[in-house]
Amino acid sequence: MSTPSALFVDLYELSMTQVYYDRGMTGEAIFELAVRSLPKGWDYLIAAGLDRALAFLEALRFSDEDLAYVGSLPQFDRRFIEQLREMRFTGDVWAPPEGTIVYPNEPLIQVIAPLPEAQIVETAMINQIAYPTLVASKAARAIDAAAGRPVIEFGGRRAHGSEAAIEASRAAYIAGFEATSSVEAGRRYGIPTTGTMAHSFVLAEGDEVAAFDAFVSRYPGTTLLVDTYDTASGVNNAIKVAKQYGGGSVGAIRIDSGDFRQESWQARIKLDTTGLSDVRIVASGGLDEYQIAELVGASAPIDVFACGTSIVAPPDASTLDSAYKMVEYEGNAVAKRSTGKPSIGHRKQVWRWDDQDVIDRFDATPPSDGEPLMLPMMQSGERTTQGRESLEQIRHRAGAGRGPRRIEIDPSLLS
């Protein structure tokens, strides 16, 4: 998937930028993207999406076709078109590395660049970072709830388009998901792929035993979907085929509907009493972290949880409440004071200790201990080494330090 085009801007970004050029307002601006508040019941976020945001900045250039469209709009003049033609992103970017546990008011990205460049990427920065951060954070809740049992992601069809689907698979993997059903996500990001069968496979074959037979003979160790007609008889049919083909032929059964606790117990007992205790049970169908926690708490014998909608389009948080705000211009701190939505001026650094974070001015004296979260990801438009990480590194980072944390905003920021 290529990055969004340079025209992935809101019109006002172009309008403002034209005036900035007109008036020679090309001084250094610092913008920060931060989440204002957590969705209800959430304790933390996992930063994600930075890689694509950096790729967008690296690739930023207006093509002839882009410029022809901008030039067709009444408000833009030839001089501005030529300025856009020359525009490249030449600034610095600081951010917490992907996979970092973060909290409200902590910057997810900090863009330090000539005002036109920092302004024109506003929509792209929010759009490319907020959604992966939302998904990684929601997916982490499912991982936490599963208490060690594997969770896999089946959400491609429920995502808001194919880009969202693929980025959601990546974000869920960062949070600790084991695998995705998305082949494109597997190809693009090297995420393990997984899958079972659909009800249509059973329906096309007509007979459930024949369908299971066909699948097991082709894919030894596969997962059989047992609820096309009736879960109880589906389990019986899976057992029949497993017995026929012998040990290891059926790796798991998948239950996609009904009362998961009851269905999983009934299936487990049947499997165990027929000598198939190695056949695992996968549950899918509308599962979220609350249901997973309940099933785990009730010791339901479910070995793998598959999540879709709850991860890729969280019903409790369709978006994160985030904003990309200018915090300094030409060395001066700035902030808006709108009722209910004030911003906090000054370029920031976040210092982390085991039990708390302090959000401070970037230029304040660093503490003698504590870990800085904001690191240089791009310098003068070029990615740093820190800005190029493997997905496995990111995933590893996201596994540590989850949970609530005391966040202190240094009073000097509010003055």
Place this chain on the structure above:
Amino acid sequence: MSTPSALFVDLYELSMTQVYYDRGMTGEAIFELAVRSLPKGWDYLIAAGLDRALAFLEALRFSDEDLAYVGSLPQFDRRFIEQLREMRFTGDVWAPPEGTIVYPNEPLIQVIAPLPEAQIVETAMINQIAYPTLVASKAARAIDAAAGRPVIEFGGRRAHGSEAAIEASRAAYIAGFEATSSVEAGRRYGIPTTGTMAHSFVLAEGDEVAAFDAFVSRYPGTTLLVDTYDTASGVNNAIKVAKQYGGGSVGAIRIDSGDFRQESWQARIKLDTTGLSDVRIVASGGLDEYQIAELVGASAPIDVFACGTSIVAPPDASTLDSAYKMVEYEGNAVAKRSTGKPSIGHRKQVWRWDDQDVIDRFDATPPSDGEPLMLPMMQSGERTTQGRESLEQIRHRAGAGRGPRRIEIDPSLLS
């Protein structure tokens, strides 16, 4: 934006397809995508997304690179890779045209094709149609609530990625939105673009009057954002600049925070008493159809509503509860009977009268009156004339016949 790659499939679609080929199961299958239930409080849906779904089917082919990845997965053999290499979509597609008002259980698309082709596009069909339908339907609720006042879409940053943002702009326009802030959506789909200024523009200038002056002198008739520091003084400053530049120089002011009812009244009175009754008031910031209805009901003097999050990532419906299910194979009706999620077999036609729809078997005797909703969009892999419509035609269609309707499912479908 190109269509998703052919690898935008779930792994199980490939696994099932390999077995279908192995077993010669290439008979005609009919799959239908339908929404199972409406989000709470919703009365109807607006069908959208068909154009991109058809574009995906037209473009379906596995590239060498796609095939190299599939071939690297352990479960697929060389013969299957060659079968995928030859695969094209050769089937028929029927659907209600985009912009049609639709209801649960009414097909949003009907795919009639050899089983492998109909199966392998499952994820893409759901993914490409469900989200635009969700957005168009949610956007229609805002239009209905606004009772004739214009509504514009500012949601690009809140959407789940750039593809979602651009498709959301198109879907909102179908529902009756007047314009979008997204320049890419404007370029791609010819949607009018609109925009104002950000708080950062005022902050960079430092002085609100200077910022307004700079914007108005460059863009006569523009919209000024008045809540960067304090809405009351922002309105005063807008008035000052409007008076200085004279009639028509300020087209509107935008209020982005606070109590919209109170702020809009205070602004309206000030504008009117200073002879600026032609300056309009735009409200933005977290608005949804409920707030719009309340503001309209209270006669708040808001001339234009701008919506973002509520449209592009509806908090009350992060997804539509939809399924793409096989309803016939080789001429026989099929249906799954899973607890709570049964499907309805048989290829369907929907007949519409003023006050009701009847969902019937496709091959039932057509009624002497009534309008069929399912129309041929693709025949033998080629789009029909019906499958190529302008966005304006679609938008026009979506303006008619909104509201609840009695839906009858012919008993012959349930047998």
